[in-house]
Amino acid sequence: MSEQTPALRLENITKTFPGVKALDDVSFSVLPGEVHALMGENGAGKSTLMKVLGGLHQPDDGQIIVGEQPVRMASPLDAKSKGIVFIHQELSLADELTVAENIYLGELPRKRFGLVDWRRLYAQTNEILKRLNVSFDARALVGDLSIANQQMVEIARALTVDAKAVIFDEPTASLTDAEKVVLFDVISDLKSSGVGIIYISHRMEEIFKITDRISVLRDGAYRGTLETSKTNDEDITQLMIGRTLDLSRNLAHHDVGDVVLKVDNLSCGHLYENVSFEVRHGEVVGFYGLVGAGRTAIAETLFGLREPTAGRIYLDGQPTRIHSPADAIRRGISLVPEDRKAQGLVLGMNCRDNMTLPQVDDLKAGPFVAEGAEIAIFDQYRDRLDIRTPGWRQSVGNLSGGNQQKIVIGKWLSMHPNVLIVDEPTRGIDVGSKSEIHNLIRDLAGLGYAVIVISSEMPEVLHVSDRIVAMFSGKIMRTFTSEEVTEDNLIQAISGLSADKVA
Amino acid sequence: LFAGAAYADTMKIGITQNNVGVDSYQTTYERAFIAAAEANPDVETVVLDAGGDVARQIAQMEDLIQQEVDAIIIWPTNGEAVIPAVRKAHNADIPVIVTNSNIAEQGFDFIKSFSGPDNITQGSRAAEIMCDKFKDMGIDGEAQIVQISGQPGYTTAIERAKGFEDRLPEVCPDVTLVETQPGDWNREKSQRVMEAFLVKYDDIDGVYSGDDNMGVGALNAAKAAGRDGIIFVGATNFAVGYEAMERGEYWGSIYQSPVDDAEAALQTAIDVLNGEDVPFLNYFDTPKITHDNMAEFSKPVF
Amino acid sequence: MEPGTLSTYLKRGAIWGFIVLELIFFSIAGEFLSLSDKPFMDLDNMLLLFKQSAPIGIIAIGMTLIMINGNIDLSVGAIFAMSAVIFLDSMTWPIFAGLGDAVIPVAWVLALLTGVGLGAINGLIVWKTGVDAFIVTLGAMLGYRGLVFMYNGEQPTSHLNWTLVDFAEAQFLGIHTATWFLLGVTLVLWFIMTRTVHGRNAYAIGDNREAAVNAGIRVGPHFLINFMIIGFLAALSAVVFYAESGSVNPNDGELYELWAITAVVLGGTKLAGGSGSIISTFGGVLAIQLLRKGLGHIGADTETVNLVIGLILIAVLFLDRQLNLKGREALRI
Amino acid sequence: MSEITSKTANETPAARSKGARPVQLGVIGTFLARQGILVAFALFMIGFTIANERFLDPDNIMGVIRSSAILGVMALGVTFVVISGNLDLSVGSMMSFATIVVLDLHDKLGPALAIPSMYAMVLCLGAFIGFLVGYLRLNSLIVTLGMLSAIHGLTLTYSGGKNMDIADKEGTWFDVFGQSAVLGIPVPILLFALLASGLGIMLAKTPFGRKVYAVGGNGTAATFSGIRRARVVFTCYLISAFCVATAGLIQASRSLGSQNTVGQGLELEVLAAVILGGASLMGGAGTIFKTVIGVLILGFIQNGLLLVGLQFYAQYVVTWIIIILAVWLDIAAKRGKLWSPIA
Numbered sequence A: 001m002s003e004q005t006p007a008l009r010l011e012n013i014t015k016t017f018p019g020v021k022a023l024d025d026v027s028f029s030v031l032p033g034e035v036h037a038l039m040g041e042n043g044a045g046k047s048t049l050m051k052v053l054g055g056l057h058q059p060d061d062g063q064i065i066v067g068e069q070p071v072r073m074a075s076p077l078d079a080k081s082k083g084i085v086f087i088h089q090e091l092s093l094a095d096e097l098t099v100a101e102n103i104y105l106g107e108l109p110r111k112r113f114g115l116v117d118w119r120r121l122y123a124q125t126n127e128i129l130k131r132l133n134v135s136f137d138a139r140a141l142v143g144d145l146s147i148a149n150q151q152m153v154e155i156a157r158a159l160t161v162d163a164k165a166v167i168f169d170e171p172t173a174s175l176t177d178a179e180k181v182v183l184f185d186v187i188s189d190l191k192s193s194g195v196g197i198i199y200i201s202h203r204m205e206e207i208f209k210i211t212d213r214i215s216v217l218r219d220g221a222y223r224g225t226l227e228t229s230k231t232n233d234e235d236i237t238q239l240m241i242g243r244t245l246d247l248s249r250n251l252a253h254h255d256v257g258d259v260v261l262k263v264d265n266l267s268c269g270h271l272y273e274n275v276s277f278e279v280r281h282g283e284v285v286g287f288y289g290l291v292g293a294g295r296t297a298i299a300e301t302l303f304g305l306r307e308p309t310a311g312r313i314y315l316d317g318q319p320t321r322i323h324s325p326a327d328a329i330r331r332g333i334s335l336v337p338e339d340r341k342a343q344g345l346v347l348g349m350n351c352r353d354n355m356t357l358p359q360v361d362d363l364k365a366g367p368f369v370a371e372g373a374e375i376a377i378f379d380q381y382r383d384r385l386d387i388r389t390p391g392w393r394q395s396v397g398n399l400s401g402g403n404q405q406k407i408v409i410g411k412w413l414s415m416h417p418n419v420l421i422v423d424e425p426t427r428g429i430d431v432g433s434k435s436e437i438h439n440l441i442r443d444l445a446g447l448g449y450a451v452i453v454i455s456s457e458m459p460e461v462l463h464v465s466d467r468i469v470a471m472f473s474g475k476i477m478r479t480f481t482s483e484e485v486t487e488d489n490l491i492q493a494i495s496g497l498s499a500d501k502v503a
Numbered sequence B: 001l002f003a004g005a006a007y008a009d010t011m012k013i014g015i016t017q018n019n020v021g022v023d024s025y026q027t028t029y030e031r032a033f034i035a036a037a038e039a040n041p042d043v044e045t046v047v048l049d050a051g052g053d054v055a056r057q058i059a060q061m062e063d064l065i066q067q068e069v070d071a072i073i074i075w076p077t078n079g080e081a082v083i084p085a086v087r088k089a090h091n092a093d094i095p096v097i098v099t100n101s102n103i104a105e106q107g108f109d110f111i112k113s114f115s116g117p118d119n120i121t122q123g124s125r126a127a128e129i130m131c132d133k134f135k136d137m138g139i140d141g142e143a144q145i146v147q148i149s150g151q152p153g154y155t156t157a158i159e160r161a162k163g164f165e166d167r168l169p170e171v172c173p174d175v176t177l178v179e180t181q182p183g184d185w186n187r188e189k190s191q192r193v194m195e196a197f198l199v200k201y202d203d204i205d206g207v208y209s210g211d212d213n214m215g216v217g218a219l220n221a222a223k224a225a226g227r228d229g230i231i232f233v234g235a236t237n238f239a240v241g242y243e244a245m246e247r248g249e250y251w252g253s254i255y256q257s258p259v260d261d262a263e264a265a266l267q268t269a270i271d272v273l274n275g276e277d278v279p280f281l282n283y284f285d286t287p288k289i290t291h292d293n294m295a296e297f298s299k300p301v302f
Numbered sequence C: 001m002e003p004g005t006l007s008t009y010l011k012r013g014a015i016w017g018f019i020v021l022e023l024i025f026f027s028i029a030g031e032f033l034s035l036s037d038k039p040f041m042d043l044d045n046m047l048l049l050f051k052q053s054a055p056i057g058i059i060a061i062g063m064t065l066i067m068i069n070g071n072i073d074l075s076v077g078a079i080f081a082m083s084a085v086i087f088l089d090s091m092t093w094p095i096f097a098g099l100g101d102a103v104i105p106v107a108w109v110l111a112l113l114t115g116v117g118l119g120a121i122n123g124l125i126v127w128k129t130g131v132d133a134f135i136v137t138l139g140a141m142l143g144y145r146g147l148v149f150m151y152n153g154e155q156p157t158s159h160l161n162w163t164l165v166d167f168a169e170a171q172f173l174g175i176h177t178a179t180w181f182l183l184g185v186t187l188v189l190w191f192i193m194t195r196t197v198h199g200r201n202a203y204a205i206g207d208n209r210e211a212a213v214n215a216g217i218r219v220g221p222h223f224l225i226n227f228m229i230i231g232f233l234a235a236l237s238a239v240v241f242y243a244e245s246g247s248v249n250p251n252d253g254e255l256y257e258l259w260a261i262t263a264v265v266l267g268g269t270k271l272a273g274g275s276g277s278i279i280s281t282f283g284g285v286l287a288i289q290l291l292r293k294g295l296g297h298i299g300a301d302t303e304t305v306n307l308v309i310g311l312i313l314i315a316v317l318f319l320d321r322q323l324n325l326k327g328r329e330a331l332r333i
Numbered sequence D: 001m002s003e004i005t006s007k008t009a010n011e012t013p014a015a016r017s018k019g020a021r022p023v024q025l026g027v028i029g030t031f032l033a034r035q036g037i038l039v040a041f042a043l044f045m046i047g048f049t050i051a052n053e054r055f056l057d058p059d060n061i062m063g064v065i066r067s068s069a070i071l072g073v074m075a076l077g078v079t080f081v082v083i084s085g086n087l088d089l090s091v092g093s094m095m096s097f098a099t100i101v102v103l104d105l106h107d108k109l110g111p112a113l114a115i116p117s118m119y120a121m122v123l124c125l126g127a128f129i130g131f132l133v134g135y136l137r138l139n140s141l142i143v144t145l146g147m148l149s150a151i152h153g154l155t156l157t158y159s160g161g162k163n164m165d166i167a168d169k170e171g172t173w174f175d176v177f178g179q180s181a182v183l184g185i186p187v188p189i190l191l192f193a194l195l196a197s198g199l200g201i202m203l204a205k206t207p208f209g210r211k212v213y214a215v216g217g218n219g220t221a222a223t224f225s226g227i228r229r230a231r232v233v234f235t236c237y238l239i240s241a242f243c244v245a246t247a248g249l250i251q252a253s254r255s256l257g258s259q260n261t262v263g264q265g266l267e268l269e270v271l272a273a274v275i276l277g278g279a280s281l282m283g284g285a286g287t288i289f290k291t292v293i294g295v296l297i298l299g300f301i302q303n304g305l306l307l308v309g310l311q312f313y314a315q316y317v318v319t320w321i322i323i324i325l326a327v328w329l330d331i332a333a334k335r336g337k338l339w340s341p342i343a
């Protein structure tokens, strides 16, 4: 490694939250023109470290050095003025403003008297959007964009200033492959202009594709730094979780039973049309497609959140109308929603209450909630899903992103549904837990559950599904069995190239 | 529900009231006014309510001027703030009659007449009732009283308190007024205020309240605390006050009828429009009423 | 979208449709029920409408800014009263005795400073303590009102200055002084909200405060400025109104905050913040004043006025909801 | 095994950052702040006792609690509404309505029928608001503001604007709710205590209570968890209406007569008490116990200042300061910092 001056250094950073030592004497540095990955399990402290760097948290101890100077990052503004751009793990956008205003949030170009220089704003934004090769307009409202496009807006912010360092906190969690390519181009541009890049991700293939070095955190402590070119999956996971993982383990496949759920020519406005499929006991059906293909909307319909405009749903052979989530739950349907923050969790509530929320009516001792039973459920799923939290009293908002996701999964697993729908179940989940969740999904199928997995990660869909439904623009293009599916024909199907081959 | 439609050759009289519905005096006034106007075939009225808001009252004055009524009766929310609006009516040649509580002297040039009770006199009469009773009881040398005044800021409340406070030392120099707190014309509020007074002062001989509604609230507090022998004097004899007086729990008040008040105001306006001479300060009489002479008065309807 | 395009106005057009309905209704009903020979939509009457909208209107315009910001200010009624007290009282202060009518601008400045100062106190508390604006200003609504009472006991504060009254009653180009102020304030605030960085930041903060903080917008000072602006406007409203009336009761301005908020919400601004328009608030103010005026015009009595205003408020909210309802396929949450 | 580079950070012990730290609350500070409302309460009681020895007089204490009972009962219901993420500004107006109606019906139907009829009517109003806010999802601030005005109009129409008084004040048992005592404890206090414990347990321990917190904390997530959000909100307004009706009953029974505006302005006092108790206006946080403390603080401030002889408006200023300090300390304890971190 050359003896370059790092673009920035974090030295001996310690940060505690009530009951949690999130960072323990962590040191870390980024060189100019380097892509430096930060890895670790969910709750290892990656986001917290970056928030310290970005001025969102003050460290209890330790210091930050930019160039040669020790500095204090008093606020995000402060960090920004010192050349640090932070692309957050959770979307951080104003829905009612335009794309351009969001990209330049906090630094709108000005004319005299504090007036906004609209012309310059749109000219600059258009340039950036062109570079990102996106389909939306600078004047579009961010709230009207899909989550993936919103993520692209977030990424566009990295290009607005002359940054010393750019932090990407799980930028690809909700991007599809095409957008990832664009993102990686952006990163390599930044890199060649000498910007230091910190890249947080749980996806190994990305890490190997774009990073130069990898630093690993475990339980808030620094575990070491690896050179990407000289390492492999196993070493990284070894460092991350203290043991090796067999990622290529074959998943159990079971005999499938009767049809549980049958959907016949279902349509919902323009969201999806004439969708038909069935799911059997013991079967995992994967739904794969591009962003906006209509998968989430189907899940929402099955869960009683949307009224279908045409078609029928059959449960156990009976035609059924599902009026509300309460209705769906009563009929044994569970949905792990796509957006954990908005749809999955009451952030101010504690972990236990969140987890038992759907069954609070059933967990009763007399007229009261049986808190003992609740704690038992919580403990069971905390162990099973390896949820890192100081205890059930911790409010969910204080958990790391991945652990929050696990709470949501635990919440729905504990309902023992007949039909389990999981929408992007492993978004933001670390490798270890991810394979654990995949195993779990297979195990559930083994127990006779019918499982629908919606995912934008092709390996995931290929890995867990017995059958795969490929969607494009609100229509089912083709249904594959696990034998006939290949990466190529799947990609073809979801790009709308094989409309004639509907299975 | 709605006041009558327009005919030519009748007198169109507009009234903007202070705050109807806040107590039954004002409501009874409004009904009596409408009834009196309906009984008179030559009169048409527009009845508006300012809801206690000066801005709204000024707007209503402007509206009445704009509608070209023949005369305007105003029950001011604030005796000074409405003067410019009254001047506007005056400049538009619309005679203005003030009712119930007067406007400030600066505005006297712009009004034709004031019709209503004399609140200052009412206050002093209440002081006299209280003092006379103390003299009868022989405690005028050491009696202590408390006052519960009306809604802060309103002319009627201020004038009654002033009349009472000015007159009391003249007639009973040795009686002390130990404390005054507002009861906002509200029976419950006044009850709470009185409860605190009772805790604070072991010796309360008399209570003067800005109207009987509040007086009865104070009476309830005293009854609940088992404190007998307190002399209650109020103003504007409400039905509850009259009943308490019948039972001998409430000593005296000022008899003031909203019906008289409303009819006097309407009549003054009609007289002005007919070109008759009306006295500038057209007080209607508000006599003293006590447990002793209450037989002379009929029970108030409100 | 450059903010302020025609399409946004059309989308937020419910309030203007409502105003038209009111005009039609009161014109027709007035024919049968009103004592007046003049039509409701008489030009003078409409000019008066604008003038009478001014006291609450000026405050409501400021409230729009606060609410777009995701905050609320319940203390405006008390600030209004306090500024009025200073305005009227300062004209009688002995130190200004020699000034003659030149005291007027001095009193204006003092009153406006009072408003800005009280607003700044709210803003500072919100900024420094992080207590929600609703709570801070609910407290201030009581506290400032207490200060008003303390200033002059329970007596009204009065100073009738006929020069001022003449100024306030003047009509320039047929339009009343108060209307000019209302229009001016509307225009300036509209300009700020649509054209300046401060205005756009106000939307951003109201929409997603965390995002704004993350993006480096200094939210605290921003709030402070906005509370100073609404304090200023509450004071301006007082100054304009009391020029014409010359006397303030200590409880004047009570419930103004609720009427101002009502006007803002009628204009389509969301309570959650992030969206809203000054021009629509202007419509909301007119709609309320029109309702009051119209009900007076047709001679409705007190209980009817209360009942109707309350129910209309709910009805407008309901209609607005129906108009903006997403299609049948919308998510049922 | 690939090469693991040594820590990239400078090995020499780095100069500890010397920059100004945000003020952190110590252990005691955090405890005090967490119990901020109770501490404030205790300080108040001590202060007033020093200022006026009669303050701690049992009669006075009893009197304050009794007259706070009406406000308190209303605050209990509003706590549910606020935790579910909504507001209720109509409670004052509705309380006037309840009082007037029960007094009127007392003479027409007799007390035994008047009370249930009044409850039915007030619950209908509550159901109407609950329907608008819960099922139609209209904004609660505006809906209840509208209802504040509309119910006032309704009350005036009902009563013809007149005061309502029971004709035979001596011969009715109707005064038990407001004026009598059981075992030396005034009935209003008993009713308040009874409702507070019942509703307190309901909120803290039952599935319904849990759902109220969930709906207020994140309505969308609650819906996704199968909670019928509209029904929860609707029920909260029914509870609020029930409390208001009880408050009206106590009020009517206490004075056996009333004016139309008896509850006017109470909505804001109630809200102040609920906020003092630490309920979040964003929804999702608050408890009945703390609301009760909030109510008592307001009651004792009013009474204490009156005893000390301060003008009523001094109470406004004091309430202002108390509200802000109490809420500030409360959130400071939660975030562990005195000053807000927002820039």
Ligand SMILES: Nc1ncnc2c1ncn2[C@@H]1O[C@H](COP(=O)(O)OP(=O)(O)OP(=O)(O)O)[C@@H](O)[C@H]1O
Binding pocket: A017, A018, A020, A021, A022, A040, A041, A042, A043, A044, A045, A046, A047, A048, A049, A089, A388, A389, A398, A399, A400, A401, A402, A403, A428, A430
């Ligand atoms: N504001 C907070 N209050 C209390 N604990 C917190 C807070 N923020 C983070 N934590 C805790 O700090 C630890 C580190 O969290 P962090 O978000 O940094 O994890 P992460 O490495 O980014 O995980 P993920 O991959 O899931 O995003 C977690 O145990 C989390 O619960």
Ligand SMILES: Nc1ncnc2c1ncn2[C@@H]1O[C@H](COP(=O)(O)OP(=O)(O)OP(=O)(O)O)[C@@H](O)[C@H]1O
Binding pocket: A143, A144, A145, A146, A147, A148, A271, A289, A290, A291, A292, A293, A294, A295, A296, A297, A298, A338, A456, C331
């Ligand atoms: N034009 C749109 N405007 C606003 N929201 C939309 C729009 N299109 C889709 N959505 C919302 O986005 C969510 C996802 O939509 P959809 O089901 O069509 O996509 P998907 O295939 O699940 O893709 P992904 O979840 O990967 O974005 C849905 O909840 C839907 O309400």
Ligand SMILES: [Mg+2]
Binding pocket: A046, A047, A048, A089, A169, A400, A401, A402
């Ligand atoms: Mg993270």
Ligand SMILES: [Mg+2]
Binding pocket: A295, A296, A297, A338, A423, A454
């Ligand atoms: Mg999706």
